[in-house]
Amino acid sequence: MRKQLLSLTVNGDPVELAVPPNYTLQEALRNDLGLKGVKEGCSEGVCGACTVLMNGAPVRACLTLALEAEGADIVTIEGLSKEGWLHPIQEAFVNLGAVQCGFCTPGMIMASKALLDRIPNPTDDDIEAALTGNFCRCTGYAKMRVAVRTAARELQEKAQD
């Protein structure tokens, strides 16, 4: 299939790619840009492991065509920590035991980031609504809820400083 040019911003860097029109954003990020933190769990938009931010909104990279991201600002898990410093959501997931096997973790954290960007002080219902599309088989989700609540507090305190 003939390739088409695609320009977008990924984790703050401008990127130009030539991709076939049937290529998914997931394939572009994983195969062409080596962003392997974008996990492929189901390839049908159910498990949420491939969640990335597209113009600030969480999207399933496996269901998004790469060409749909023309001109978009994409953030993956690799773009969250800055110069080795973990983002407060990452910090909370580590410190509160919300990580087990780690396969769902990048998608779960990106979905949490989208939530806290939109609702800085989420209720438990907000957290459930935002993360219920992300499957985890290890944790029973209990420590993830606590991590998101803790990260929200942390981010709000930082914002007030």
Add this chain to the structure above:
Amino acid sequence: MPQQEYKLVGKSIPRVDSKAKVTGEAVFTADLELPRMLVAKILRSPYPHARILNIDVSKAKKLRGVHAVVTGKDTAGEKWGVFRYTRDQQLLCVDKVRYVGDEVAAVAAVDEDTALEALELITVEYEELPAVFDAWSAIAPGAALVHEDKPRNINVEVKIDVGDVDEAFARCHLVREDTFVAEEESYFMTEPYAVVANSHSDGSVEVWMPNASPHTKAKALSNALRIPLSQVNVRKITIGGAFGGRSDVFPAEFITCLLSLKTRRPVKLVYSREENTIATRKGHAMITTHKTGVDKEGRVLARESVAYLDGGAYSSTGPIATSVPFLCHEQAYNVPNVRFTGYRIYTNKPIGGMIRVHGRSFACGIDTQLDMIGKELGIDPVTMHLRNARKAGETTPTGSYVASCGMTECIEKTAAESNFLDKFNNPQPLRGIGMGVNSVQTGFPLGIRGGSQAFVKFHEDGGATVVSGVVDNGQGNDHMLVLIAAEELGLAPDDIRLISADTEVTPTDAGSYSMISTFGGGNAVKRAAEDAKAQIFEVASHMLEADPQDLVAANRKVFVRGAPDVGVSIAKIVRQALLMGRPIMGRGSFAPEVDQRREWITNPRGQLSQAFSFGATVTEVEVDPETGMVKALDVTCAQDCGFALNPMVVEGQFEGSVAFGGHGGMLSEEHRWHGGHCLNPTMLEYKIPVMKDMPRIKPIIVETIDPAGPYGAKEAGMSVAMSAAQAYCNAVGNALGIYFNHFPLTPERILDAIEKRKEGQGIRTAWEFQPARVIKTDDGT
């Protein structure tokens, strides 16, 4: 050493592997990229049962970009089986296919599209054969045989008979017989299966794949590929969950290695979600008939259980899978006279393996029936469980001594915390409360000799590297090993590097299946660290002019007990040791004390496992009788894990166990079938619990300090996973006044049971099923 003196173990600290996992840095198998790597795809059987007449790969081979095509002809019909006597699965089918998904051919090509196109160019001529899809039809006389040499499709038969069951039944106050049925469930670990193989010109091959035992995988590959074991190097890789579904050896790794050896290039095979479900392992469907006799106080005097497990097309861990439901039960409950007959039956369906709530129908059947007996006798479930609970110092019917046991404490604490009796005795409409109890092993032998070994070496700055064969599937084994080494050596977790689960470098280890890692591998690392510490103290004793026995290692220093200010740094000791020509190198080994003569089928007696965990779970639910939907409100779970090396991690295991074992396992998770085709192989149709589903969970850690576990630790979470299923089952039953005997409790089943409920018919199960009986074969055996 008294517990309070520990610096690290027993405290909640973040896992050492979590930072790499929150940044996307952790590399899983499908993430691997190697130069010139090819993509592999597998052609699978479209039929549940058929003879292969001919395979034509000529067109596929000619397709541009295809580098190799392999079929059964390339394998010499090599068969895999966990035991010598269960070798029944060809790694690529030669003569027959036995389930929809059986591996028939495979290709390696430059990219995925080319590989998929090549599969379409392979023509296979099949002769369709009659097929069997459930245990009852498979054991019927004259049924089609999945394996011609296995009459009545009986794959495995386990017989256990202890005490005098018939005599005991005769003196029982009350005897009940009920039959319980459970459908198949699946793992749905978030990472789909994947393999990367890289062959080298020296004849060796490197392999990466999710696994529960790198050494088991290497051994099987060495045998099948006829390559020396030392040249099959299974490498360490991050693993996205196992839950029992990565314990076995699959054709996938064999095929990927074969393609890499043929092409002399690295080859990557990544399973689709559907393939992960169909072509790795799934749970067993199971029919269990329990006959239980009790005295007036509800003490079980005798039990006879017969179970049929629908095993699918091949043996896998068959003898173990058939035995474990019974063994967990005989550990959990004190039953003096007991008889068990278990059959694993071949069917033309995907292969059954061990899963987190393996044996739902057995375990939930036991606890449902106990509730029924309690109801008849007017005894509440807490008292029923306490009266029959296993206690430390007892021996199980098949001869395992139980050195530590906190079952009673687990029952009492969950009952108290949940206010069980008050809620049970004052029921609210459509609300229910239920309790389950169970017990699991901390490992049993499975083909790897000598337990687990470990090494500790030092760097000149006083840091150490631990080398261990233990694999981490996601549960935190890496962290556990580092924590133990750091505790022993007086170092911080950051000072320890870990090399693990790489068969070229690391010594043998049984694997992380059967909950053995902490007990086996943890003990081996502890001993290696103790050995290194003894060497450090020996050198330090000269430097500090003190007796080695008076020395303490802490905060990266060695000092005389009580005088922490005048110590010498471990870095300095390590350098001194090098100057003396006595470099610090710790070695440790641990093999659990089990009866090596014990065998699953021929000799099921003797010490099975050196320690056992025990757990109790209480679940509270609300049921909507209009929709059949269950809302779980609260779950209180307790487990005797021996000692919680890291309480935060242990709690995480409990919580995950409630989700997998209880919530998903009992309310929604099951496969549906049509003519051997799985109707719900993907996450879209198969319902695993999501965040919104999950109730509040109260984890309670019970510690009994096992005499042989590292710091007294046993295993974390499995007794909760099992008992949670039983608790959910009894809670839903309690809400509706129905004794359920068909699992999981989906809305359809709940509505059906409500509709069929008849008042005044006494205490009976929701459905009448044909009981599982001892099978009489034609030759009278």
